[in-house]
Amino acid sequence: MAPIETDDSTTAAEVDDLRAARRRKAARYVVPVAVIGVAAATIGLVPALADSGDPDLPKVSAQELIEKIAASDVEQLSGTVKISTDLGLPDLGGLESSLTSGAMDSGDGGSSADPSAKLTELATGTHTLRVAADGPDKQKLSLLESGSEYSVIHDGKDVWGYDSKSNEVYHSTTSDSGSDSGKAEKGQDVPATPKDMAEEALKAVDDTTSVTVDGTAQVAGRDAYRLVIKPKASGSTVGQITVAVDSKTGLPLKFTLTPASGGAAVIDAGFTQVSFAKPAASTFDFTPPKGAKVTEGETIEKGAHGEHGEHDGSASGKPEEDLGKGLDGLKVIGEGWNSVATFDTGGEGMPSGSEVGGDMGGFLDSLGDKVTGKFGSGTVFSTRLVNALMTDDGKVYVGAVTKDALVKAANAG
Amino acid sequence: MSQAEAVRTSTAQAQAVRTPSVLWTFGLLRNEMWTTFRRWRTLALLGVLAAVPILVGIAVKIETGDRSGPGGGGGGAGPAFISQITNNGLFLVFTALAATLPFFLPMAIGVIAGDSIAGEANAGTLRYLLVAPAGRTRLLLTKYATVLAFCLLATLVVAVSALTVxxxxxxxxxxxxxxxxxxxxxxxxGRALLIALAVAASLVGMAALGLFVSTLTSSGIAAMATTVGLLITIQILDQIPQLHAIQPYFFSHYWLSFADLMREPIYWDDLVKNLGLQALYAAVFGSAAWARFTTKDIAS
Structure with missing residues (x-):
């Protein structure tokens, strides 16, 4: 009796021991799990905590803020700009791209006669740019790519473009007439500085637009006011434009364009880091590396042209030329946000099918929706921001408006 | 009396073990490194790594020897920096690292890390190692330190070979x-050295993963194959655009960020992210390996 009892008790103790040991073993696995938990919490919570504090700033009216932007005279800065564009491509041509290149230049501290088709890559996806500026004569804009970089450097009368991936250099001087006209053209075409860009956006401000100051935000560690620009009437694909304006310098730090259809921003360009200190002088020094292929002057003009050609990625060069020709006869119907540009390509029907030929033609056709109206019939090409209607008799209507508004414009025109 | 004596001797022994513990650890580490780096397999791996820059260098030399024009006609294809090699040999260091980082280097790390524990178990030597009064935690740390040393050595072998060529x-x-x-x-x-260090640091997470896998099995080959298989899987998943939401958490996602050290000023964002990610992998899989290794029954 007694031995059995002891046996029982030892067995029970052993079982307990085993259990304890197993528990101790299991407890060790808590460590990696806890590490994951802490990491997840850090990743999840830190941005939330950092975001929560919208800065307390004295109230300003929209008018005051606009004046502040106009009075802004930031000449020295360096920073990093992140640009995300989601146009709902495949895109139609240079139309959205001219919009996006406007966004691209928002970070650019000045007007650089940029020579490259490279920068049109900005039309899709997320990109990181670095900008530096020191007065009107020295600017640098770099597009950071994986393992390489594309830089445009404006230093006094020299304008350099350097592509580290192919080790190619473009060079031009501002006294050079070609580049001068390039610059002038650029200046007229696209808002080059953030200031210009905000002014461009504000130019559209009339009775069709509401401009409000909607609280404050932190952008790149700086306190900023949020200026919201909204079309009043329906029919535009633009939902709203938000510009974050630095409270001290009046420099626009972030530009966001949200489509009326909702969803992610079409263009989201903003500083992730900015400094108003004078950039190191060596930043603007450029000597072509040994062995680099240097292309001089007039190629820049070509480059700028090429840029236009490249804009339409999917389409070939020919429709682009047609568009270019057609632009002479450009007319604008409507006003404000709902304005629709129209021109005659002079061709018969769309420059898709036969002209582009083969598979590409079919591809182009598949992008559009057939519509009919008083104007006849045509095809609507849609992106998230810009819609275009090409009628079968060769007229093109383009605008940042909905499909219905396009058809209405075509009916009226 | 005899009992008290016995107690005294055992305390003395314990002290004897404890006092030189730091030196002892170094001895263990030195021993471990010596065993690892002396192996033919390790030397063969390093030889392969050293051969990559030689091949790249010769290929670029022949390619540009054919044409009189400067390099860069490649239109920017191939690994980063390759178009600049002909103008400056130093760029071969960056190109070689960019070429070996996606596969050759981590594969070598996978072999060494996967073999570290499982290989000993496979050869039946693990229990003898554990007989030594080192403790499993210390043995594991020693093994990990050896793998990390190999990461650095392998990267430097590539860099030095590339610089020479x-x-x-x-x-x-x-x-x-x-x-x-x-x-x-x-x-x-200096930048080249920094880049080599960044590349070596990029492999820290992979090394911890390999060590963890190595504690799971007692077959060295299985551990190596699993580690290298995981590497390839992750590399493929990192290419699939639909997975972009989770890609920033793949250990290989920021590997090529070392190229940011060649920007002026240096762009730190991705480099810091890479280091943080590697530290996270090291912490998670290092502690998982510890939990596994200190609790498992060693039978061989």
């Missing part, structure tokens, strides 16, 4: 950063 085949001199600014050759060498 670059100096022999191509001119050296001041170099242009990818941002277009000029830096002196000495600073370029």
């Amino acid at each position: 670059g100096a022999l085949l191509f001119p050296l001199g001041d170099l242009t950063t990818i941002s277009g600014t000029q830096i002196s050759f000495a600073e370029g060498l």
Whole structure:
């Protein structure tokens, strides 16, 4: 009796021991799990905590803020700009791209006669740019790519473009007439500085637009006011434009364009880091590396042209030329946000099918929706921001408006 | 009396073990490194790694020897920096690291890390190692330190081999950063060293993963194959655009961020992210390996 009892008790103790040991073993696995938990919490919570504090700033009216932007005279800065564009491509041509290149230049501290088709890559996806500026004569804009970089450097009368991936250099001087006209053209075409860009956006401000100051935000560690620009009437694909304006310098730090259809921003360009200190002088020094292929002057003009050609990625060069020709006869119907540009390509029907030929033609056709109206019939090409209607008799209507508004414009025109 | 004596001796022994513990650990580490690095397999791996820059260098030399024009006709295809090699041999270091980082280097790490524990178990030597009064935690740390040392050594082998080949085949001199600014050759060498360190640090997470896998099995081959298989899987998943939401958490996602060290000023964002991610992998899989290794029954 007694031995059995002891046996029982030892067995029970052993079982307990085993259990304890197993528990101790299991407890060790808590460590990696806890590490994951802490990491997840850090990743999840830190941005939330950092975001929560919208800065307390004295109230300003929209008018005051606009004046502040106009009075802004930031000449020295360096920073990093992140640009995300989601146009709902495949895109139609240079139309959205001219919009996006406007966004691209928002970070650019000045007007650089940029020579490259490279920068049109900005039309899709997320990109990181670095900008530096020191007065009107020295600017640098770099597009950071994986393992390489594309830089445009404006230093006094020299304008350099350097592509580290192919080790190619473009060079031009501002006294050079070609580049001068390039610059002038650029200046007229696209808002080059953030200031210009905000002014461009504000130019559209009339009775069709509401401009409000909607609280404050932190952008790149700086306190900023949020200026919201909204079309009043329906029919535009633009939902709203938000510009974050630095409270001290009046420099626009972030530009966001949200489509009326909702969803992610079409263009989201903003500083992730900015400094108003004078950039190191060596930043603007450029000597072509040994062995680099240097292309001089007039190629820049070509480059700028090429840029236009490249804009339409999917389409070939020919429709682009047609568009270019057609632009002479450009007319604008409507006003404000709902304005629709129209021109005659002079061709018969769309420059898709036969002209582009083969598979590409079919591809182009598949992008559009057939519509009919008083104007006849045509095809609507849609992106998230810009819609275009090409009628079968060769007229093109383009605008940042909905499909219905396009058809209405075509009916009226 | 005899009992008290016995107690005294055992305390003395314990003290004898404890007092030189730091030295002892170093002894263990030195021993471990010596065993690892002396192996033919390790030497063969290092040989393969050293051969990559030689091949790249010769290929670039032949390619540009055919044409009189400067390099760069490649249109930017191939690994980063490859178009600049002909003008400055130092760029061969960056190209070689960019070429070996996606596969050759981590594969070598996978072999060494996967073999570290499982290989001993496979050969039946693990229990003898554990007989030594080192403790499992210390043994594991020693193993991990050895793998990390191999990471650094492997990276330096690639870098030094590339620098030698670059100096022999191509001119050296001041170099242009990818941002277009000029830096002196000495600073370029400094950048090259920084890049080598960044590349070695990129492999820390992979090493911890391999060590963890190695504690799971007692077959060295299985552990190596699993580690390298995981590497390839992750590399493939990192290419699938639909997975972009989770890709920033793949250990290989920021590997090529070392190229940011060649920007002027250096772009730290991705480098810091990479280091943080590697530290996270090291912490998670290191502690998982510890939990597994300190609790498992060692039978062989």
